[in-house]
Amino acid sequence: MTKKEEKNIGITVKKSDDFSEWYTQAVTKSDLADYTSVSGCIALKPYSYEIWEKIKEVVDSKLKKLGVKNCYFPMFIPESLLQKEADHVEGFSPEVAWVTHGGDTKLGERLAVRPTSEAIMYDSYSKWIRSWRDLPLKLNQWNNVVRWEFKHPVVLLRTREFLWNEGHTAFATKEEAEKEIEQVMALYQDVCENYLALYGISGKKTESEKFAGAVYTKSIEYLLPSGKGVQGPDAHHDGQNFAKAYQIQFLDREEKKNYVWQNTWAITTRMIGVMIAVHGDDKGLVLPPRLAPIQAVIVPIYTASKKAEVMKAVDSAAKSLKKFSLEVDDRDYSPGWKFNEWEMKGVPVRIEIGPRDVEKNQAVIVRRDNGKKEFVPLKSLAAGVESTLEEIQKSLLAKSRKFLQDNIAEASAMKQLVDSIKAGKMARVFFCGNLKCEEEIKDKTGGATARCIPSDAKKGKCVLCGKEGQTTYFAKAY
Amino acid sequence: MTKKEEKNIGITVKKSDDFSEWYTQAVTKSDLADYTSVSGCIALKPYSYEIWEKIKEVVDSKLKKLGVKNCYFPMFIPESLLQKEADHVEGFSPEVAWVTHGGDTKLGERLAVRPTSEAIMYDSYSKWIRSWRDLPLKLNQWNNVVRWEFKHPVVLLRTREFLWNEGHTAFATKEEAEKEIEQVMALYQDVCENYLALYGISGKKTESEKFAGAVYTKSIEYLLPSGKGVQGPDAHHDGQNFAKAYQIQFLDREEKKNYVWQNTWAITTRMIGVMIAVHGDDKGLVLPPRLAPIQAVIVPIYTASKKAEVMKAVDSAAKSLKKFSLEVDDRDYSPGWKFNEWEMKGVPVRIEIGPRDVEKNQAVIVRRDNGKKEFVPLKSLAAGVESTLEEIQKSLLAKSRKFLQDNIAEASAMKQLVDSIKAGKMARVFFCGNLKCEEEIKDKTGGATARCIPSDAKKGKCVLCGKEGQTTYFAKAY
Numbered sequence: 044m045t046k047k048e049e050k051n052i053g054i055t056v057k058k059s060d061d062f063s064e065w066y067t068q069a070v071t072k073s074d075l076a077d078y079t080s081v082s083g084c085i086a087l088k089p090y091s092y093e094i095w096e097k098i099k100e101v102v103d104s105k106l107k108k109l110g111v112k113n114c115y116f117p118m119f120i121p122e123s124l125l126q127k128e129a130d131h132v133e134g135f136s137p138e139v140a141w142v143t144h145g146g147d148t149k150l151g152e153r154l155a156v157r158p159t160s161e162a163i164m165y166d167s168y169s170k171w172i173r174s175w176r177d178l179p180l181k182l183n184q185w186n187n188v189v190r191w192e193f194k195h196p197v198v199l200l201r202t203r204e205f206l207w208n209e210g211h212t213a214f215a216t217k218e219e220a221e222k223e224i225e226q227v228m229a230l231y232q233d234v235c236e237n238y239l240a241l242y243g244i245s246g247k248k249t250e251s252e253k254f255a256g257a258v259y260t261k262s263i264e265y266l267l268p269s270g271k272g273v274q275g276p277d278a279h280h281d282g283q284n285f286a287k288a289y290q291i292q293f294l295d296r297e298e299k300k301n302y303v304w305q306n307t308w309a310i311t312t313r314m315i316g317v318m319i320a321v322h323g324d325d326k327g328l329v330l331p332p333r334l335a336p337i338q339a340v341i342v343p344i345y346t347a348s349k350k351a352e353v354m355k356a357v358d359s360a361a362k363s364l365k366k367f368s369l370e371v372d373d374r375d376y377s378p379g380w381k382f383n384e385w386e387m388k389g390v391p392v393r394i395e396i397g398p399r400d401v402e403k404n405q406a407v408i409v410r411r412d413n414g415k416k417e418f419v420p421l422k423s424l425a426a427g428v429e430s431t432l433e434e435i436q437k438s439l440l441a442k443s444r445k446f447l448q449d450n451i452a453e454a455s456a457m458k459q460l461v462d463s464i465k466a467g468k469m470a471r472v473f474f475c476g477n478l479k480c481e482e483e484i485k486d487k488t489g490g491a492t493a494r495c496i497p498s499d500a501k502k503g504k505c506v507l508c509g510k511e512g513q514t515t516y517f518a519k520a521y
Numbered sequence: 522m523t524k525k526e527e528k529n530i531g532i533t534v535k536k537s538d539d540f541s542e543w544y545t546q547a548v549t550k551s552d553l554a555d556y557t558s559v560s561g562c563i564a565l566k567p568y569s570y571e572i573w574e575k576i577k578e579v580v581d582s583k584l585k586k587l588g589v590k591n592c593y594f595p596m597f598i599p600e601s602l603l604q605k606e607a608d609h610v611e612g613f614s615p616e617v618a619w620v621t622h623g624g625d626t627k628l629g630e631r632l633a634v635r636p637t638s639e640a641i642m643y644d645s646y647s648k649w650i651r652s653w654r655d656l657p658l659k660l661n662q663w664n665n666v667v668r669w670e671f672k673h674p675v676v677l678l679r680t681r682e683f684l685w686n687e688g689h690t691a692f693a694t695k696e697e698a699e700k701e702i703e704q705v706m707a708l709y710q711d712v713c714e715n716y717l718a719l720y721g722i723s724g725k726k727t728e729s730e731k732f733a734g735a736v737y738t739k740s741i742e743y744l745l746p747s748g749k750g751v752q753g754p755d756a757h758h759d760g761q762n763f764a765k766a767y768q769i770q771f772l773d774r775e776e777k778k779n780y781v782w783q784n785t786w787a788i789t790t791r792m793i794g795v796m797i798a799v800h801g802d803d804k805g806l807v808l809p810p811r812l813a814p815i816q817a818v819i820v821p822i823y824t825a826s827k828k829a830e831v832m833k834a835v836d837s838a839a840k841s842l843k844k845f846s847l848e849v850d851d852r853d854y855s856p857g858w859k860f861n862e863w864e865m866k867g868v869p870v871r872i873e874i875g876p877r878d879v880e881k882n883q884a885v886i887v888r889r890d891n892g893k894k895e896f897v898p899l900k901s902l903a904a905g906v907e908s909t910l911e912e913i914q915k916s917l918l919a920k921s922r923k924f925l926q927d928n929i930a931e932a933s934a935m936k937q938l939v940d941s942i943k944a945g946k947m948a949r950v951f952f953c954g955n956l957k958c959e960e961e962i963k964d965k966t967g968g969a970t971a972r973c974i975p976s977d978a979k980k981g982k983c984v985l986c987g988k989e990g991q992t993t994y995f996a997k998a999y
Contacts, residue, residue: 080602080644081632084595089660092592114570117562117682118665119618124558140597141622142634145669145681146615154559156620156634166558182567186665187596191623203623204595 052383057325062269063197066320070198073328073388075319083196083203087312090388091199093336094315095206099185101238102208102310105230109223111181111210116163118186119154124162128288131161134255138190140203156189161256161281161307164211165289172303174294175215180303181223183210199316200273200521207311213291213303217282220304224278227308228261231276234310239318240331240439241265242447243275244516246495249474251481254307258282264494264516266447267320270467272494272518275317278308321443322412328389329412331439332432339428340370340385341406344378344397356401356421360394363425367432386411391435392428412438451516457487460506464488464519473503474515480507484517491517530861535803540747541675544798548676551806551866553797561674561681565790568866569677571814572793573684577663579716580686580788583708587701589659589688594641596664597632602640606766609639612733616668618681634667639734639759639785642689643767650781652772653693658781659701661688677794678751678999685789691769691781695760698782702756705786706739709754712788717796718809718917719743720925721753722994724973727952729959732785736760742972742994744925745798748945750972750996753795756786799921800890806867807890809917810910817906818848818863819884822856822875834879834899838872841903845910864889869913870906888913890920929994935965938984942966942997951981952993958985962995969995 054072058065070076075091087095103113119142126132135158142154157163164182172180189204196202210227214220228245235241243263253260257279265273285291286302295301322329332338341360345353354373361371370390372381378395385393395407406424408417412435419427452463454470463470465488474480474493484507485492494516505512532550536543548554553569565573581591597620604610613636620632635641642660650658667682674680688705692698706723713719721741731738735757743751763769764780773779800807810816819839823831832851839849848868850859856873863871873885884902886895890913897905930941932948941948943966952958952971962985963970971993978992 077645077648079595079641080599081595081597081641084597086595086642086645087593089590089592093590095593096591112567112571113574114567115565115573115665115684117557117559117564118667119559119562119682121558137624139624140620140632142618143621144619145671146617148671154618163557163559164564167555167564170555187593189596193623193626204597206593 052387054325054327054387058268058323062267062320065323065325066200067198069319069323069327070316075315075328076198078198083192085198085202087206090336091315094330094334095312097334098234098238098310098314099208102230102234103185105234106183106208106210109181109226109230110179111183111212113185114182115184115186116160116167118157120157120160120163122153122155124166125155127162128256128285131256131285131288135159135190138192140189140191157186158188158190159307160184160186160209160211161285162289165285165291168211168213168303169289169291172213172291172293175296178293178303179212179214179219181210181212183208197316199319200313205312207309210306210308212306213286214305215293215295215301215303217304220306221280223306224261224280224308227278227306228263228276231278231308231310232263235263235275235314236440237436238331238333239314240436240443241275241314241318241321242440242444244447244495244497246497246500246516248277248495249476249481249493249515251478252493254279256281256284257307258284262495264518265317265321266450266469266518267317267521268446269320270450270519271521272469272516273313273317273521274494275314276308276310278306281305281307321446322439323389326383327387329439330389330391332391332436335389335391336368337370337388337390338367338432339364339392339394340372340390341394341396342372342378342381342385344395346398349398349401352401353396353398357396360396360406360421360424363421364428366425367428392431394424394428410435412442454506457506460484460491460517461488464491464517469494469516469518471514471516472506473512474517475505475508475510475512476515477505477508477510480505483507488517488519490519492520494518494520530865532803532805532865536746536801540745540798543801543803544678545676547797547801547805548794553793553806554676556676561670563676563680565684568814569793572808572812573790575812576712576716576788576792577686580708580712581663583712584661584686584688587659587704587708588657589661589690591663592660593662593664594638594645596635598635598638598641600631600633602644603633605640606734606763609734609763609766613637613668616670618667618669635664636666636668637785638662638664638687638689639763640767643763643769646689646691646781647767647769650691650769650771653774656693656771656781657690657697659688659690661686675794677797678791683790685787688784688786690784691764692783693771693773693779693781695782698784699758701784702739702758702786705756705784706741706754709756709786709788710741713741713753713792714918715914716809716811717792718914718921719753719792719796719799720918720922722925722973722975724975724978724994726755726973727954727959727971727993729956730971732757734759734762735785736762740973743795743799744928744947744996745795745999746924747798748928748997749999750947750994751791751795751999752972753792754786754788756784759783759785799924800917801867804861805865807917808867808869810869810914813867813869814846815848815866815868816845816910817842817870817872818850818868819872819874820850820856820859820863822873824876827876827879830879831874831876835874838874838884838899838902841899842906844903845906870909872902872906890916932984935984938962938969938995939966942969942995947972947994947996949992949994950984951990952995953983953986953988953990954993955983955986955988958983961985966995966997968997970998972996972998
């Protein structure tokens with residue numbers, strides 16, 4: 044390792060000074076992901092893909108408990124099929140990547156690369172669903188989608204292709220469908236809080252911000268350190284909109300034809316970006332233990348004469364830590380260089396073992412999130428690591444909750460709203476829900492849009508027009 | 522359930538009479554997969570997707586033991602990038618689906634929807650690989666690819682989009698790379714034999730049939746009941762071909778610049794089609810127990826007066842079978858109708874429990890593969906199911922081996938070769954490897970191509986020209 048490489052490894056800006064540069068360096072230098080030759084599309088390197096695999100695994104097992112089954116549909120959607128639901132096509136077609144040729148042959152009809160799969164799935168649903176016996180139909184895909192946005196791409200947070208799950212369910216009744224929306228949103232909230240350690244605001248989107256084709260959209264909203272709001276997982280209740288557009292009907296127990304009631308819901312790789320943005324610090328990533336590809340790293344500290352005895356203790360320590368995802372770093376670098384690298388990569392726990400520790404039959408546990416050191420007897424190292432990981436996991440969620448709460452500003456007048464947005468806060472106001480008011484607020488605040496109406500919304504006079512409204516969060520959208 | 526529906530469920534042709542129609546009905550009526558509105562693209566319904574998930578899981582865990590890590594690259598490849606390796610682009614561009622527009626905007630450069638990811642991955646490899654410390658680099662993707670073929674599509678066996686894994690590895694030496702080819706082919710063979718219960722011929726492809734851009738290709742070749750050969754999983758040793766085209770160089774321990782040595786390897790959803798085609802019978806699917814989404818189904822048999830006591834025994838039997846993927850079918854249909862349905866879906870073991878069985882504290886185990894019935898005491902039902910599943914798994918592999926061996930014809934002269942191909946056999950000949958001879962054999966046999974040179978090939982005179990050759994298998998390709 045040359046001096047030059049040693050220097051290059053660190054992040055060169057402070058998170059608070061230049062969030063956007065900090066974020067890009069944190070993601071790329073820690074080996075999470077990289078830009079590619081395709082504009083707006085990134086490579087998820089093993090370090091981020093493993094996080095995604097863990098998110099998938101936990102979401103998937105919880106979905107299966109709700110009776111959801113996985114499947115796979117074509118990623119191409121014939122243009123005529125996409126056009127069947129008017130709002131849906133209007134919402135998505137400006138961002139569709141179009142396939143026009145197969146080899147040298149021009150296709151008879153353009154094919155959309157799926158921005159979402161309602162059109163292609165519901166075309167099949169209309170054939171597959173015949174009677175009440177076929178309901179509920181709860182299918183889910185883990186796949187890739189493309190939305191050809193023209194905004195500046197940001198690794199993980201805004202990319203033209205991303206990975207997600209998309210659940211598409213059909214029910215005999217509105218009640219069943221709406222009940223599922225609550226179940227799935229609770230599932231996503233659970234995963235975001237207890238795995239990604241992210242606290243967000245659960246609520247309903249306003250009319251202008253709901254999903255193209257939905258009756259209503261529920262989501263969890265997050266705030267980035269840059270003061271931008273970002274939408275997390277969401278669930279859309281589609282009523283019978285798509286059922287009517289795609290003719291999905293079933294014979295009920297009385298042999299009467301009815302349209303099904305539908306939902307769609309999703310969580311995307313973008314959430315890894317939110318997680319990095321919220322938890323990271325000037326040294327790099329801070330990963331929640333439950334999703335960290337490496338939960339703990341042992342860094343042996345020795346001079347040549349002490350190497351054998353230190354490594355013996357390290358080996359035995361490693362053996363006692365088999366239940367964790369553990370790395371033993373005995374590479375030929377200085378301990379300080381290794382500390383920096385593992386801190387950059389956000390490994391939750393570092394374990395140091397040096398000659399003095401060997402003498403005392405102890406190890407040092409260092410927490411990534413707050414730097415605190417603790418001496419632990421070697422024989423209770425596993426218990427020490429376990430409880431430290433649990434504490435870090437809890438502490439990150441608490442910190443994320445505090446960050447959001449500290450950055451919510453109550454605003455009862457437009458001036459307060461404008462000032463709060465300028466200060467990078469998420470503003471809580473009363474809002475009438477009128478589209479014109481929403482536009483005017485966006486205009487006056489330099490871009491803030493309604494993020495959501497929280498589930499515990501109260502009634503009050505609209506911050507702009509004074510008409511009856513309800514609690515609504517506003518922020519600039521990412 | 523109306524009479525009409527009851528009639529519709531079965532397959533209307535015999536496998537031996539019309540394989541192609543039998544196959545389509547077996548796949549679609551058993552709810553494995555369905556055609557969609559996108560020509561040549563299918564929907565993998567939960568029943569087939571679950572089989573794919575099981576294949577993924579076993580392949581993935583074995584790959585991880587070889588040190589392979591998962592990642593995700595963009596599915597779009599800029600045209601200029603695809604063109605860097607001449608043979609590669611020539612092989613794939615006739616089948617590339619091209620994206621030309623993002624929304625209403627014409628793109629500056631066409632984007633290929635990945636037919637395979639060498640181009641996009643190796644472009645990144647050239648940035649990521651700097652020194653011997655970065656090697657070996659062993660990355661894998663589980664993703665979707667598109668090859669816009671113009672042949673008649675067949676559900677699972679030949680579709681324009683399919684799912685696969687694609688491993689792309691880079692080594693410091695040729696020896697390491699070639700060793701990996703053997704490891705990965707052994708891994709695939711293990712999975713195909715011991716999970717899919719498919720016996721194939723492992724060997725090397727001829728020059729004309731190797732992967733576009735590879736130095737050589739190894740594969741496992743299967744024979745369909747229709748007499749067509751079909752290529753299974755494969756591994757390509759690329760030498761330094763792509764390394765030179767994409768400038769993937771590393772500094773070795775002597776600080777000297779070298780090109781890396783590379784491999785790529787894959788298994789696809791097509792193998793589910795091969796598995797169905799080989800094992801199925803006139804009643805429908807016959808699924809190998811290790812991959813079957815439902816391993817056993819209990820069908821209770823009762824009249825109204827006996828229902829309670831039968832269901833009590835069924836419940837207790839089900840409890841003892843928790844380690845299996847079990848279905849209890851107490852729907853309001855006749856036992857015979859249920860038998861047909863579960864046979865159609867290829868569930869390996871059916872368990873019947875009727876009043877007489879309850880009296881005798883027994884159940885009937887019926888094997889899907891050969892229809893054999895066995896009475897088993899209820900208290901040892903779990904052990905009985907377990908051993909039956911194991912026997913079926915073994916028996917299907919043995920049957921597949923016998924099927925292939927019975928359909929291999931030794932041919933020492935052209936007339937024999939032509940006759941063997943006409944009879945739907947796979948022909949074993951000596952072949953010189955000359956492209957002209959290969960073309961002439963194809964011509965004379967009405968389409969047979971070289972499937973592979975087996976690993977135990979012997980030397981002998983070419984069946985066509987009489988020059989020195991080696992053992993080579995020929996068959997019409999699927």
